[in-house]
Amino acid sequence: MEILNSLGEGFLACLTLTNMLACIFGVIVGTLTGILPGLGSTSAMALLLPLSFGMDPTTALIMLAGIYYGSMYGGSTTSILVNVPGESSSVMTCLDGYQMAKRGRGGAALAISATGSFIAGTIGIILLTMFAPPISQAALAFGPPEYLAISLLGLIIMVLLSGSLSKGFMMMLLGVVIGTIGLDPLTGVNRFTLGVGELSRGIDFVLVAMGVFGLGEVISMLNEGKREIQMEKVRMRDLYPTREEVRRSVPPILRGSVLGFLCGLIPGPAAVISTFLSYAVEKKCSRHPEEFGHGAVEGVAGPEAANNAASSAAMVPLLSLGLPFAPPAAILLSGFLVHGITPGPSLITEHPAVFWGLVASMYIGNVLLLVINLPFVGVLASLLKTPKEYLVPLIIAITFVGALATNNSIFDVGVLILFGFVGFALREADYPPAPLAIGIILGPTIEQGLIQGLIMGDGNPAYFFMRPVSGIILTAAILLLIITLCKRFAETRNERKAA
Numbered sequence: 001m002e003i004l005n006s007l008g009e010g011f012l013a014c015l016t017l018t019n020m021l022a023c024i025f026g027v028i029v030g031t032l033t034g035i036l037p038g039l040g041s042t043s044a045m046a047l048l049l050p051l052s053f054g055m056d057p058t059t060a061l062i063m064l065a066g067i068y069y070g071s072m073y074g075g076s077t078t079s080i081l082v083n084v085p086g087e088s089s090s091v092m093t094c095l096d097g098y099q100m101a102k103r104g105r106g107g108a109a110l111a112i113s114a115t116g117s118f119i120a121g122t123i124g125i126i127l128l129t130m131f132a133p134p135i136s137q138a139a140l141a142f143g144p145p146e147y148l149a150i151s152l153l154g155l156i157i158m159v160l161l162s163g164s165l166s167k168g169f170m171m172m173l174l175g176v177v178i179g180t181i182g183l184d185p186l187t188g189v190n191r192f193t194l195g196v197g198e199l200s201r202g203i204d205f206v207l208v209a210m211g212v213f214g215l216g217e218v219i220s221m222l223n224e225g226k227r228e229i230q231m232e233k234v235r236m237r238d239l240y241p242t243r244e245e246v247r248r249s250v251p252p253i254l255r256g257s258v259l260g261f262l263c264g265l266i267p268g269p270a271a272v273i274s275t276f277l278s279y280a281v282e283k284k285c286s287r288h289p290e291e292f293g294h295g296a297v298e299g300v301a302g303p304e305a306a307n308n309a310a311s312s313a314a315m316v317p318l319l320s321l322g323l324p325f326a327p328p329a330a331i332l333l334s335g336f337l338v339h340g341i342t343p344g345p346s347l348i349t350e351h352p353a354v355f356w357g358l359v360a361s362m363y364i365g366n367v368l369l370l371v372i373n374l375p376f377v378g379v380l381a382s383l384l385k386t387p388k389e390y391l392v393p394l395i396i397a398i399t400f401v402g403a404l405a406t407n408n409s410i411f412d413v414g415v416l417i418l419f420g421f422v423g424f425a426l427r428e429a430d431y432p433p434a435p436l437a438i439g440i441i442l443g444p445t446i447e448q449g450l451i452q453g454l455i456m457g458d459g460n461p462a463y464f465f466m467r468p469v470s471g472i473i474l475t476a477a478i479l480l481l482i483i484t485l486c487k488r489f490a491e492t493r494n495e496r497k498a499a
Helices: 002-014 017-035 040-052 057-082 088-102 106-139 144-161 165-179 197-201 205-223 243-264 270-285 298-313 315-321 327-338 352-385 388-407 410-429 434-456 468-498
Strands: none
Touching: 002 017, 002 057, 002 352, 017 040, 017 057, 017 352, 040 057, 040 327, 057 088, 057 106, 057 205, 057 298, 057 327, 057 352, 057 388, 088 106, 088 205, 088 270, 088 298, 088 434, 106 243, 106 298, 106 315, 106 352, 144 165, 144 270, 144 434, 144 468, 165 434, 165 468, 205 388, 205 410, 205 434, 243 270, 243 298, 270 298, 270 434, 298 315, 315 327, 315 352, 388 410
């Protein structure tokens, strides 16, 4: 009852005109940030942080938080419509969302994405309200060995989902190598830079994602010559999901919400990890796994729910312990400190209006995002009717602007073009691009976890198995790989016998 009373006071504080305008401004900026590749929620929050200096602390934090979770909504839009992930957490949405769009179900995919994001965000906020302190204490048990174990498990799952083990494994290794380009985190020595100074900072994942998924698709379109893109016309009744699509989406949304919240409590790229874990779970649970990668609605609903729940979960360690487990949460921590507020166990007692006002704004913000996104599904879906001679320049413009927004560097545009041709080559050779993207994201996390874990264990690799959590996860990953390899070997042997 005390929590409900405090939450009610938070709603009263949030529903003032100033705070409501801040919330609306934040979620709209966040949505636009998610739609535009290259900028990202972290960059947008950092750019607007000085704007919050003269604001009331509650108002400023409501605006910054709105940008954070608003970007999770917007990231799916370009992923579904033009196969360009607006956020790294939207890569998995490309796999089935874009295929749905090509079949004339782009409006349905957008509606399911918005609804799933709303439900997952609401579930995440409820869990944040009720269980923040105890859950965040448990999350502190995770260290570098656990980050390594979870990342390796994620990579193995991604390879197993890719269809061909050999091709998926090659793409994963290539992604890990690309992810390690730049300065060595231990020695500070340049690696794989070929003497190019701009590569010292590494290759930004956003450039790879836009090149492989977006620009690679454009080159494939141009390679088709005069043939039109095989997209069905979008009819009015197809703008929203059918009863069957809704029925198939509900369980993935619920599972993705819980899985995403648990992943969000772990430091690192939790939103990204949660999406492909959710995708793997849904493919395993589905009665039609063959549809995944060809427009399965579960492949949109689950990952989109997971990344939004993860963004809510990232607030748990920030508010209750003052620990930012994600880059946007670190910017939000800066917003707290700028206004003389230190997040932690005493935040609720010393600044109850700030804490409960921020939590209440997340409830309101989720409703606003649903209200903002659903009515425009038809407008966004109508982009699919754009003729190829207009659609191709539009995609090129989006990717080039995104590349320039990343580091304001012409060199990044060259990297984008290079990976555009890489994406085209992968399509032509039938190599899965998703393991490449995930390898780039998780490669640095694996390297850092390995180095720090070996230091903690005095160079003994067995130390990773001595720690209970990392040992269980690594054992599960190894067993999963062995079982899959044995199954594939048995299937191959049976096929040879039958032949």
